[in-house]
Amino acid sequence: MIVCVCRRISDREIARHARAGLGFDEIQFELGVATQCGQCEGCARDVVAQCSAACPTAHIKRADHPTEGRPWNPLSPSLQASPAA
Ligand code: FES
Numbered sequence: 001m002i003v004c005v006c007r008r009i010s011d012r013e014i015a016r017h018a019r020a021g022l023g024f025d026e027i028q029f030e031l032g033v034a035t036q037c038g039q040c041e042g043c044a045r046d047v048v049a050q051c052s053a054a055c056p057t058a059h060i061k062r063a064d065h066p067t068e069g070r071p072w073n074p075l076s077p078s079l080q081a082s083p084a085a
Contacts, residue, residue: 003043006036011047018051 003011009031017027024045028034034041 003047004031004033004040006040007032009033009040009044011043014044014047015051018048019054023052024048 001011003009003014013031014027014033017030022030027044027048033044
């Protein structure tokens with residue numbers, strides 16, 4: 001089903017991006033959905049919300065991947081309490 005008539009973007013295309021872990025703003029930037037008349041924004045947001053709820057782990061970034069973040073280390077000096085003055 002076409003969600004965005006102005007940009008001719010389907011719910012499948014939005015869902016594919018949402019399942020890949022993109023949020024609404026990223027999908028909007030990537031596809032241009034809801035960037036002209038704006039009538040489709042509510043429907044597009046619903047599609048993203050449904051896909052995010054169905055696949056919440058897609059939004060978790062890998063901590064051990066060099067481009068997606070640093071590994072969490074509870075012994076990291078930046079996380080340890082500073083000594084009392
Ligand atoms: S229908 Fe999507 S911006 Fe107009």
